[in-house]
Amino acid sequence: MWTELCGLLVHSRSGSGGASLTRKTGRTYLHVSRREDLVVSEYNFAYLDEQTKRMIRRAILKGLAIPGYQVPFASREMPMPYGWGTGGVQVSAAIMTAADVFKVIDQGADDTTNAVSIRRFFERTAGVAVTGATAEATVIQTRHRIPEEPLTEGQILVYQVPIPEPLRFLEPSEVETRKMHSLEDYGLMHVKLYEDISAHGAIATSYAYPVRVEGRYVMDPSPIPKFDNPKLEMSAIQLFGAGREQRIYALPPYTQVVSLDFDDHPFEPPKADHPCGLCGATDSYLDELIVDDAGGRLFMCSDTDYCETRRAAGHVGADGVAQAEVRP
Amino acid sequence: MYVAVKGGEKAIDAAHAWLAEERRGPVDVAELSTDQIKGQLRLAVNRVMAEGSLYDPDLAALAIKQARGDMIEAIFLIRAYRTTLPRFGGSEPVETGAMDCDRRISATFKDAPGGQVLGPTFDYTHRLLDFKLAADGEVPEALAQEADTAPKPHIMTFLDREGLIQAEPDGADIPPDLTRAPMELPAGRALRLQSLTRGDEGFTLGMAYATQRGYARNHAFVAELRIGLCAVEMDIPELGFAIEIGEIELTECETVNQFQGSKTEPPQFTRGYGLVFGMSERKAISMALVDRALRWRELGEDNVGAPTQDEEFVLYHADNIQATGFLEHIKLPHYVDFQSELELVRKLRREASVPQQEAAE
Numbered sequence: 001m002w003t004e005l006c007g008l009l010v011h012s013r014s015g016s017g018g019a020s021l022t023r024k025t026g027r028t029y030l031h032v033s034r035r036e037d038l039v040v041s042e043y044n045f046a047y048l049d050e051q052t053k054r055m056i057r058r059a060i061l062k063g064l065a066i067p068g069y070q071v072p073f074a075s076r077e078m079p080m081p082y083g084w085g086t087g088g089v090q091v092s093a094a095i096m097t098a099a100d101v102f103k104v105i106d107q108g109a110d111d112t113t114n115a116v117s118i119r120r121f122f123e124r125t126a127g128v129a130v131t132g133a134t135a136e137a138t139v140i141q142t143r144h145r146i147p148e149e150p151l152t153e154g155q156i157l158v159y160q161v162p163i164p165e166p167l168r169f170l171e172p173s174e175v176e177t178r179k180m181h182s183l184e185d186y187g188l189m190h191v192k193l194y195e196d197i198s199a200h201g202a203i204a205t206s207y208a209y210p211v212r213v214e215g216r217y218v219m220d221p222s223p224i225p226k227f228d229n230p231k232l233e234m235s236a237i238q239l240f241g242a243g244r245e246q247r248i249y250a251l252p253p254y255t256q257v258v259s260l261d262f263d264d265h266p267f268e269p270p271k272a273d274h275p276c277g278l279c280g281a282t283d284s285y286l287d288e289l290i291v292d293d294a295g296g297r298l299f300m301c302s303d304t305d306y307c308e309t310r311r312a313a314g315h316v317g318a319d320g321v322a323q324a325e326v327r328p
Numbered sequence: 329m330y331v332a333v334k335g336g337e338k339a340i341d342a343a344h345a346w347l348a349e350e351r352r353g354p355v356d357v358a359e360l361s362t363d364q365i366k367g368q369l370r371l372a373v374n375r376v377m378a379e380g381s382l383y384d385p386d387l388a389a390l391a392i393k394q395a396r397g398d399m400i401e402a403i404f405l406i407r408a409y410r411t412t413l414p415r416f417g418g419s420e421p422v423e424t425g426a427m428d429c430d431r432r433i434s435a436t437f438k439d440a441p442g443g444q445v446l447g448p449t450f451d452y453t454h455r456l457l458d459f460k461l462a463a464d465g466e467v468p469e470a471l472a473q474e475a476d477t478a479p480k481p482h483i484m485t486f487l488d489r490e491g492l493i494q495a496e497p498d499g500a501d502i503p504p505d506l507t508r509a510p511m512e513l514p515a516g517r518a519l520r521l522q523s524l525t526r527g528d529e530g531f532t533l534g535m536a537y538a539t540q541r542g543y544a545r546n547h548a549f550v551a552e553l554r555i556g557l558c559a560v561e562m563d564i565p566e567l568g569f570a571i572e573i574g575e576i577e578l579t580e581c582e583t584v585n586q587f588q589g590s591k592t593e594p595p596q597f598t599r600g601y602g603l604v605f606g607m608s609e610r611k612a613i614s615m616a617l618v619d620r621a622l623r624w625r626e627l628g629e630d631n632v633g634a635p636t637q638d639e640e641f642v643l644y645h646a647d648n649i650q651a652t653g654f655l656e657h658i659k660l661p662h663y664v665d666f667q668s669e670l671e672l673v674r675k676l677r678r679e680a681s682v683p684q685q686e687a688a689e
Contacts, residue, residue: 049412175514244654302664
């Protein structure tokens with residue numbers, strides 16, 4: 001029974017093919033690549049032993065069956081520190097196949113140091129192909145962002161989660177919060193949001209903004225900015241791994257995910273006041289950079305693949321230069 | 329014009345190469361061998377084995393060398409290696425009463441069968457820097473004695489005979505395994521002890537010390553502290569009986585604590601228990617004190633709200649590998665969450681300043 005279920009999970013994403021994807025744009029630096037020279041053979045495929053993967057897959061399947069519910073799992077010590085993505089890494093390792101194309105982003109970027117480290121970990125232990133292009137990836141591991149480009153059926157988005165419990169900062173005891181979830185007792189959360197409004201005139205939560213899944217579980221979407229919350233209803237499978245806290249939870253495709261709010265204070269995803277300085281996008285989440293001693297600012301897309309794709313297509317922002325000038 | 333900085337991979341490679349050079353230190357000084365670490369920094373090796381949950385002095389010495397003496401980093405290396413090992417079974421319970429003791433002391437009885445054995449201890453040394461060690465490490469040979477073959481039964485058994493010490497229930501045949509199943513609370517005593525024995529020495533010490541100073545005070549006497557080698561036996565299904573597969577050094581501490589009695593129990597003593605790999609007596613005593621404080625519920629004592637009585641607080645925060653990872657992760661980029669906070673604070677400040685301006689006008 002288990003293997004059939006597992007087969008389903010793998011089968012459901014076979015649609016987007018393996019490493020033989022072709023590029024849509026003419027860029028060369030984000031091509032799917034496979035580094036045979038990095039592969040180490042001392043470990044099992046994707047590092048974890050098969051029993052551990054099986055245990056994790058069971059937790060994933062349970063999570064998919066009960067969207068938003070935090071499934072305890074026997075998280076392993078990984079060769080990277082707790083808090084640095086061990087939950088996401090274990091989930092990725094458990095679902096990864098040799099045909100996958102893997103992408104890792106941290107803060108939206110493929111080239112932040114920890115994203116580089118995790119991507120290389122799987123290049124070494126699984127020999128999988130990697131990419132920076134969102135559309136080419138079959139498994140995307142992320143920290144703190146959802147890619148701007150809509151994901152499709154057949155893709156899996158794996159989140160690294162620091163504190164999976166949305167009620168944790170209201171109630172520090174795990175015994176108590178599990179009880180609150182089972183009783184659907186979310187009064188404390190509503191009181192907190194209400195107090196925000198009475199104190200600040202608005203809900204003062206800007207990231208890790210709590211959501212309710214299919215009218216049942218209140219869930220922490222991981223520390224993504226609330227700008228990303230509307231994207232949580234998507235076509236791809238979303239898996240959340242919290243290694244240190246030993247929890248896995250999941251959102252199957254097309255699951256209803258509602259950001260908590262009040263009738264008279266509806267949830268409003270923030271919109272940047274500026275276009276991206278490099279590509280001119282007005283619909284993306286922006287990082288703010290300090291560019292000179294006078295405190296001059298540059299706003300640019302946090303999703304580097306999105307920004308580069310746009311610039312490659314000829315879009316130029318106020319502070320950018322045409323791609324042709326950078327890469328003749 | 330701004331071009332986004334790239335090159336994370338190159339930076340990481342360069343940093344690691346530099347780290348390797350720093351680890352080696354000045355090349356005109358001989359390299360430290362793992363045998364030297366194993367033989368001369370044995371207490372460090374013991375701590376790494378205890379908190380790494382892996383009894384292997386050679387690997388612990390290697391980890392200490394690789395970690396440049398950072399103990400938590402060394403423990404982390406051992407833990408990460410440990411998870412990759414296959415598990416082929418569990419041992420029989422070790423018989424600590426039959427321990428080949430290097431050290432065995434009791435603070436509750438002046439003498440007892442088996443005697444008091446001081447062993448190689450720092451106790452009663454005067455903590456004066458020995459500058460001779462900086463020059464040469466030659467030491468005069470210690471006095472040798474005939475091996476002490478006297479049996480050393482647990483001191484607690486003498487209290488037990490009088491019924492003065494609380495009887496312990498038999499444990500489950502197969503105790504839960506912290507490393508194979510997620511921790512779920514409330515945890516039984518076996519699981520608590522498992523968590524404490526691999527818990528951070530400093531954390532356990534602090535928790536134990538707090539009980540001594542009055543946060544859930546349960547005055548503890550060290551009934552017995554013993555350190556030495558114990559045989560590990562394992563039942564081999566093909567043979568049908570247990571055989572000895574090796575020896576491990578252990579530190580065991582049993583404390584005897586006051587207990588006023590309850591509705592169902594007459595006044596009697598209760599115990600706290602500590603058992604740790606290697607010679608690790610500070611840790612073993614700390615563990616026994618924390619164990620005893622966590623037993624308030626089963627003994628019908630009051631919860632005075634002390635941190636050491638709070639099982640969830642202690643067990644969730646004792647593991648230094650979890651703690652250091654999460655603590656240090658705040659070094660990682662948080663541009664995105666910080667940016668959203670920045671926007672929120674700006675927005676709230678804008679809104680807060682509007683009524684003031686209106687009032688001024």
